[in-house]
Amino acid sequence: MRPTVRFLTDDLVRQILDEARDILTKLGVEIHNPGVVKLLGEHGARIDQDKNRVYLPAELVDRALKTAPHGFKLFDTLGNQTHDLSGLNLHFTPGSAALNVLDHETGAMRRPKTADYVRYAKLLCGLKHIAAQSTAFIPDDVADGISDSYRLYLSLRHGEKPVVTGTFTVESFNVMKDMQLAVRGTEAALREKPLTVFSCCPTAPLKWSNVTSQNVVDCARWSIPVEFISMPLSGFMAPVTLVGTLVQHTAETLSGIVISQCARAGAPMLYGGSPAAFDVRYETTPMGAIETMMIDCAYSEIGRFLGLPTQAYIGLSDAKLLDAQAGLESSVGVTLAALSGINSVSGPGMLDFESCQSLEKLVLDNEACGMALRMVRGIEPKDDFPALPLFEEMLKEKHLLIAKHTRRHLKTEHYFPGKVIDRANRPRWQESGGLTLGARAHAEVERLVREWTPPRVNDDVRKELKRLMSTEAKRHGMERLPGNDE
């Protein structure tokens, strides 16, 4: 049995959905993109042109829910399937788009450079429980105009895993789509084998900016999967109660589904989000708050109730260092996400309210992900019945260390974490340097970056990616890209 956790009854889910539909019908959403407004009007939405308001009747929402696919797959740059985002399948990806990195040497948070991103991309190749890359932070040594496309470029240049990403402008979509075409070869191949997921965020409450709504439409037209990232803040830009926050999240996410399905029926997407409790003492949005995680789990139940694949920003921490708070908050989140059946969990590596990535924390979180992936495989009998013969063998041989049963099941029944997790007895730990978690994590970062091997995409793809990026950089006034990205 796959272990699961539930926070909502089906009745409560239905009620939340009804309330959300009611809000979409009567209050509508504000959309700052005339093209998208027109599109929705053509599909039966009522439009208030002056206020940029679009009222979505229940029939339109229901039609969108009918055409929204119940899952999709992702494929790496070589075309191998890595993800099946459906059912209760569990995949992890680093928390995305941080402004800072935590510098292990100085202990300071600072703006990242290209070199940091390359190290990150190389590290991620070696973290086997994190199935997708994400464009985890924003190098600040390139022009703002390419800060989105450049991250995708670096990820595709240094890694093979699919990429969770997004654009900061309408224009960037083009080159980011072209990079994917370069990897896949043809438009048909890209539609058949998605390589990326684009995050598209409505603005609380009930608003879509020009950029994000256009992204939803553009992605749908190219069959590029999106994840809707609704971000209600309980008690500030959303009702203080968790149910009230869920109503808002549901309304915002349903509006995203409508935009996407109107642009192209059947466009792939994740029922996602990044809601948060609002801490009225510090004016912050704690991702490590238990209520934040409860809202995440609960909306994923709503998504699954609708038959849709889900995503959440969960498993993050608000700590400023790789300390015990970081471990506590992240592991509670990862565990709950796994039990909740969230399909794509965005969180590993992230500190300080989604604003800081740490390579060392990624190494640690990779182990939390490994543990969670083991946990959801549950407890199943494996050659365990009848039990008697094995016990007879144990009494006869005095142990089962080399029993056939042990050898057959040892490595699948038990998860063996990497070196960042200390399980040595104390003398052995002391003998190997008595290292702290931070030091062990850093040693693993260094090892994995050192052992990185270049991605196996062919030279033509590599050259085309470089050409696309250089052209885009020049368009934004950069004659050369930083460092030697070879």
Added chain:
Amino acid sequence: MEILKQIAEALQQGDDEKTRALANDAVAQHATAKRILDDGLIAGMNVVSEQFKKQDIFLPDVLLAARAMYAGLDVIKPLLLQEKVQPQGRVVIGSVQGDQHDIGKNLVGIMLKGAGFEVTDLGNDVAPERFVETAQSENAQVIGMSALLTTTMPAMKRTVDLLAAQGLTGKVKTIVGGAPVTAEYARSIGADAYGYDATNAVEQVRRLVKGE
């Protein structure tokens, strides 16, 4: 000789039947028992120990290799006697007086045998006198004592003291281990070594036998 390399490889694979067959072949090809032991069995076991240390392989793999080691040793034992080859060392082990726990001690025994030591396992609840007498009758260089209880640990000191009283200090070395035992405790009772786990115990015994 190619066959010795094959013995080492079969042992690394934990294949006791193959190791036994290859040891027989090697004898038939007139390899000396000493070479079969040193360049085949122990060479293979050294690789296994290194892999285990690096966590490339796990304990069951080591124990399978140890079992293959026994299979090979079975074949060459008579020849080793003829050639008067001395084993790596002779060790007497047991859980100390009053202590019925033997899981850790058993593991140490398996690992020591796997490393090519001759091991006399006295079992549980072993009195100091029995440790000392057996060490002398078996001509052992090392006594290994295990305790799981703080209440039985003093029996370790009594054994060390008994060796001293009989003028055997330095001739028969002592190593202690077990969950409550520490390096400090080992030092405080005058034991020659402390093993913090089975692998470490083998390393320590090897050191003691070499006279380091």
